[in-house]
Amino acid sequence: MQKQEFTISAYTENTIGLLNRITIMFTRRRMNIDSLTVSESAIAGISKFTIVVKDTEERIRKLCVQIERHVEVLKCFYHRNDEVVHQEVALYKVSSESLLSGDHIEKLVREYNARILEITPNFTVIEKTGHKAETQELFEKLNPHGVLQFIRSGRVAITRSNIEKLSEFLRERDRVQTVLDHNN
Amino acid sequence: MTTQNNSSLERDEENVTGAQALIKSLLEEGVDTIFGYPGGAIMPVYDALYDFLDKVNHVLTRHEQGAIHAAQGYARVSGKVGVCFATSGPGATNLITGIADAMIDSTPLVCFTGQVTSPLLGTDAFQESDIVGMSMPVTKWNYQITDADEITDVVAKAFFIAKSGRPGPVLIDISKDAQFAPTSFKYKKYRRIRSYLPEQPVEKKSLIDAARLINQAKKPLMLVGQGVVLSGAEKVLLQFAEKTGIPMASTLLGLSAVPSDHPLWKGMLGMHGNYGPNVMTNECDLLLAVGMRFDDRVTGDIKTYATQAKVIHVEIDPSEINKNIPAEVAICSDAKKALKMLLKLVKDNDHTAWCNEFVPFQEAEYEKVIEKDIYPSKPGLTMGEVVHQVAEATNHDAIMATDVGQQQMIAARYFKFKNSRSCITSGGLGTMGFGLPAAVGAAVGNPTKPVIAFLGDGGYQMTIQEMATIKQENLNVKVVVLNNEFLGMVRQWQELFFDRRYSFTEMHNPDFIKIAEGYGIPARLVRERDDLAAAIDEMLAQEGPYFLEVRVEKEDNVFPMVPSGATISDVRLGPNS
Ligand SMILES: Cc1ncc(C[n+]2csc(CCOP(=O)(O)OP(=O)(O)O)c2C)c(N)n1
Numbered sequence: 115m116q117k118q119e120f121t122i123s124a125y126t127e128n129t130i131g132l133l134n135r136i137t138i139m140f141t142r143r144r145m146n147i148d149s150l151t152v153s154e155s156a157i158a159g160i161s162k163f164t165i166v167v168k169d170t171e172e173r174i175r176k177l178c179v180q181i182e183r184h185v186e187v188l189k190c191f192y193h194r195n196d197e198v199v200h201q202e203v204a205l206y207k208v209s210s211e212s213l214l215s216g217d218h219i220e221k222l223v224r225e226y227n228a229r230i231l232e233i234t235p236n237f238t239v240i241e242k243t244g245h246k247a248e249t250q251e252l253f254e255k256l257n258p259h260g261v262l263q264f265i266r267s268g269r270v271a272i273t274r275s276n277i278e279k280l281s282e283f284l285r286e287r288d289r290v291q292t293v294l295d296h297n298n
Numbered sequence: 299m300t301t302q303n304n305s306s307l308e309r310d311e312e313n314v315t316g317a318q319a320l321i322k323s324l325l326e327e328g329v330d331t332i333f334g335y336p337g338g339a340i341m342p343v344y345d346a347l348y349d350f351l352d353k354v355n356h357v358l359t360r361h362e363q364g365a366i367h368a369a370q371g372y373a374r375v376s377g378k379v380g381v382c383f384a385t386s387g388p389g390a391t392n393l394i395t396g397i398a399d400a401m402i403d404s405t406p407l408v409c410f411t412g413q414v415t416s417p418l419l420g421t422d423a424f425q426e427s428d429i430v431g432m433s434m435p436v437t438k439w440n441y442q443i444t445d446a447d448e449i450t451d452v453v454a455k456a457f458f459i460a461k462s463g464r465p466g467p468v469l470i471d472i473s474k475d476a477q478f479a480p481t482s483f484k485y486k487k488y489r490r491i492r493s494y495l496p497e498q499p500v501e502k503k504s505l506i507d508a509a510r511l512i513n514q515a516k517k518p519l520m521l522v523g524q525g526v527v528l529s530g531a532e533k534v535l536l537q538f539a540e541k542t543g544i545p546m547a548s549t550l551l552g553l554s555a556v557p558s559d560h561p562l563w564k565g566m567l568g569m570h571g572n573y574g575p576n577v578m579t580n581e582c583d584l585l586l587a588v589g590m591r592f593d594d595r596v597t598g599d600i601k602t603y604a605t606q607a608k609v610i611h612v613e614i615d616p617s618e619i620n621k622n623i624p625a626e627v628a629i630c631s632d633a634k635k636a637l638k639m640l641l642k643l644v645k646d647n648d649h650t651a652w653c654n655e656f657v658p659f660q661e662a663e664y665e666k667v668i669e670k671d672i673y674p675s676k677p678g679l680t681m682g683e684v685v686h687q688v689a690e691a692t693n694h695d696a697i698m699a700t701d702v703g704q705q706q707m708i709a710a711r712y713f714k715f716k717n718s719r720s721c722i723t724s725g726g727l728g729t730m731g732f733g734l735p736a737a738v739g740a741a742v743g744n745p746t747k748p749v750i751a752f753l754g755d756g757g758y759q760m761t762i763q764e765m766a767t768i769k770q771e772n773l774n775v776k777v778v779v780l781n782n783e784f785l786g787m788v789r790q791w792q793e794l795f796f797d798r799r800y801s802f803t804e805m806h807n808p809d810f811i812k813i814a815e816g817y818g819i820p821a822r823l824v825r826e827r828d829d830l831a832a833a834i835d836e837m838l839a840q841e842g843p844y845f846l847e848v849r850v851e852k853e854d855n856v857f858p859m860v861p862s863g864a865t866i867s868d869v870r871l872g873p874n875s
Contacts, residue, residue: 127493135434185438185459290495
């Protein structure tokens, strides 16, 4: 099976140490994490991990069920890139002098749909959201004009299917719990 | 229900320390035994324990590894959660091997470690170690408490997690200030956790599909794993097997779930398992795997494993399904529930002709291996004859514990079991040093039967200090060291696969008899076959502990053997076959 890029979304309780518990599962399998974002999900108290890795679907599937074994993990999904809309944010710092010494930078900002966040006498911060290839391309174009600092966030992603999978999952989980309580 | 609420209201009013709340919580969980070893960071807990010794027993081992293996042995014989205590730093790190062992062998444990006082966390304080970080990959759940008010809730959660679903070890680290701090005591057991679903409702369709395959099968084979024992499915398993006429074989940890003399029981699977079940795995048309996880020691090369057969996998842990061997039908369930439901759907059947196909393999194995092992004609004593004779002398009604290596495989092959939960051995991790302390826990957990610990001379010396625990507690443990003066199993591999280059496997041992006597345990050495029976009789007649050393043939090998990575049906019955 071919390796390809997958976006893993894990919904978890917001507890200390869970980040570690999850990342060591990748280490143990010698999988390199390309990007990792953790933040609160739409449901209060539930965190969402978005993890980008390249591997075979078979290995990713097995990994996801094993992530789900953790007591504090509610659910773990994985998606191919065409199944999600995903973005990253990049910030570029250039000297204000180079911004003002011609219109190259301003043109690039317009051309790449980026925007200027802050201008100070010393430096200017430009922001662009997009796929990694796009933010990278802007970096390469800006760099000849002197990029002082460049940083890119991890990926955030939303599925293309129209239901929020987690709420559906939580409803189902409640139903299952009730059935189990009834049977036991 | 109401009385329970009233009484817990009453208890609610008490003002206690965190340490007292911890002990009271254990009592609420029905804990009757703790295995442990004290030290600075857990002293408040030990002090609180001192007031409850009429309600709970504490066994002081001689090493924390001993405490945790004892807790494992206790859990494995009794079906209850094993509990152990250790101090911070080195006490905590000494638990790690046992925690890893319990994780891979699905043993329910709750381990408590003391921790430095919370303001010192992260400062490299005396005896501080990040046990929560270190134990993360080998615990089902772990948690650090720095606030006394959390203790009762976390303990309740820990017990629920340890024993529900696929059981496993939980570690709770408690800072010393939380042990001292005042809190109130109010205990409420856990019944559910939002993010944790220990079992799934069984899908009707998978049961119906499974029953259809079972009813149609001409050559079905059932594989019995530890899940059968953990779910208490032994009885319904036999009803199921007898109704369907399906022959059974078990994994190492599934041993004793089925009485070894049952006509449908065909033996053990895997690397040193029986010839018939291994070969027949690659001959059957249906493989019904119950509560097992297709470990590589069982499957050999998975590419050639049972490729001709349809596979039904009954397993409580969803991550085990389709992990190693793809299942035609998966039933994600507790073995007992699944078998109960399947029992109603399957037809009465008879597979005598198919069962008879095992006979030539049983005969070949008997002639080439078993007879030579248990009734040897050559002069040197064999491990097989010792295990066989001890088992016969106990009428197969004892609990067997083993260490790891040749003696483990021989004990597993020849002991023959009557009662469930009577085979205590380290399967997934293969932990040398497990046997003696596990026997301690087994004897505490089931005092009605003698515990026979078969140990190698190597593994015995890894946890030999637990002889003192056996003596102090006067436990009915019969320690049988099968001394070949080698790290036998490694030597066997060197002989077979490394041109007999015996690199660091020969052992110059101390005088084990003197050592046992030094511990105050009656001891006897057997070198000659003629002395064996009398020594075994003396051992079993002795009340309490006994030590028997048997000098066995130095370079015997364990057969049958599936070389690692080979196809399961390529079983070798001897060095040249
Ligand atoms: C803690 C640990 N270290 C090393 C090993 C590797 N190992 C497996 S079997 C074995 C030899 C065991 O020798 P002994 O205890 O004398 O038993 P025998 O095989 O001779 O019965 C060794 C070293 C292990 N399983 N566990």
